[in-house]
Amino acid sequence: MHRTLPLPQWKGSAVAVGPPDTRAGAWAGAPSSIWTEDGIYLAYRVRLPVGEGRGIANVIAHSTDGVAFTTVAEVGKDRFDAESLERPALVRTPEGRWRLYVSAATPGTKHWRVELLEADDPAGLPHAPARTVLAGDESTGVKDPVLLRTADGTWHLWASCHPLESWDEADRMSTWYATSPDGVAWRWQGVALAGRAGRWDARGVRVSSVLADGDTLLAAYDGRATAAENWEERTGVARGGRAGDGRFTPLVAAEREPLSSPHPPGGLRYLSVVALPGGGHRVYYEATRADGAHELRTEYLTPAVSHLD
Structure with a gap:
């Protein structure tokens, strides 16, 4: 029986x-998020409303413990003139070595690029020199x-x-796949996942987490049907082929209603999965609260409840 990614249950989060x-x-x-011998490290984004x-x-x-976090370092947008x-x-x-790949918006445009910081430890990342590793271009933001x-x-x-x-129309999105020998110089290989006309993910899709299950790749992805759902994407599941292919197809299970917050408009996105030594998983995701703000939530999923088949 094939498995899918560990998925949030919300209850107990x-x-x-x-x-x-x-x-x-x-x-x-x-x-x-990643697991190391001394615990879990988490990188996340802090945002204020548009105009602020x-x-x-x-x-x-x-x-x-995977729940209570202490800040180690912080990188502000001015560091990248973003x-x-x-x-x-x-x-x-x-x-x-530690790397932080930072998504930075070019002022006055809808363009995005990815910058890389690298240091001996997480605390050193804000002081590391930045280098552009995914530049995008005048027709594409990355x-x-x-x-x-x-x-x-x-x-x-x-x-x-x-x-x-x-x-x-710049809110539209698809996920592209690239490979590299060193994690710095990348070669694009093509589209990995695109929206499906008439479905809940028609307007755009964004792969948010990838795990290898033997020779199979499994992905969680964010999707939205319309431009009005921008910032309130929900989460679906997709399966890929071998790692050298990098392309994904939504699972049959994803034809059900995607995973969402119980608070309207239901945003549940950016799922990040950490495999733990005991066989379970801890998941992190951004979710809409009752007041409309978004919070970062986490759940521990035992092997018995970690997977939707």
């Missing part, structure tokens, strides 16, 4: 990080990378790409 205030448009979320700063910072935090920051990707290399390194040493990346030919 806890708030890991609250938003900076209680207004709609104030968010803590877009998490990227938008994505003001990426924060790196540490926890021994109008806003979106989802970071936190990675530890086989050599023990952000929200998800990374996976396979046993053969190949780095795999899935990023959200936005067409920029029309200002009003």
Whole structure:
């Protein structure tokens, strides 16, 4: 029997990080999480409403229990001369180095690019020199990378790409796939996942987490049907082929209603999955609260309840 990714149940979840205030448009979320020998490290985005700063910072935090986090470092948007920051990707290399891939918005445009910081430890990331690793171009914005390194040493990346030919249509998105020998120089391989006409994910899709299950890749992804659902995406599930292919197809289970917050308009997005040594998983995700703000929530899922088949 094939498995899918560990998926949030909502019941039993806890708030890991609250938003900076209680207004709609104030968010803590877009998490990227990894397990190490001394606990879980979490990178996430802090955002204020449009007109008041938008994505003001990426924060790196540490926890021994996966729920209560202590801030280790913070990187502000001014570090990149950016109008806003979106989802970071936190990675530890086989050599023990730490990397933060930062999604930065070019001021006065709908363009996004990805910058890389690298240091010996998480606390050193804000002081590391930045280098652009996914530049995008005048027709495409690139952000929200998800990374996976396979046993053969190949780095795999899935990023959200936005067409920029029309200002009003720039919210549309698909996920593109790239490979690299070192996680720095990337070669695009094509579209990995696109929206489906007439479905809940028609307007755009964004891969948010990728795990390998033997030779199969499994992905969680954010989707929305219309431009009005921007910022309130919901979560679906997709399956890929071998890691060298990188493309995904939504699962039959994804034809059901996607995962959503119980609070309208139901945003539940940016699912990040951590496999734990005991066989269970801890998941992190951004979700809409009753007051319209977004918070970063977490759940521990035992192997018995971790998977929707």
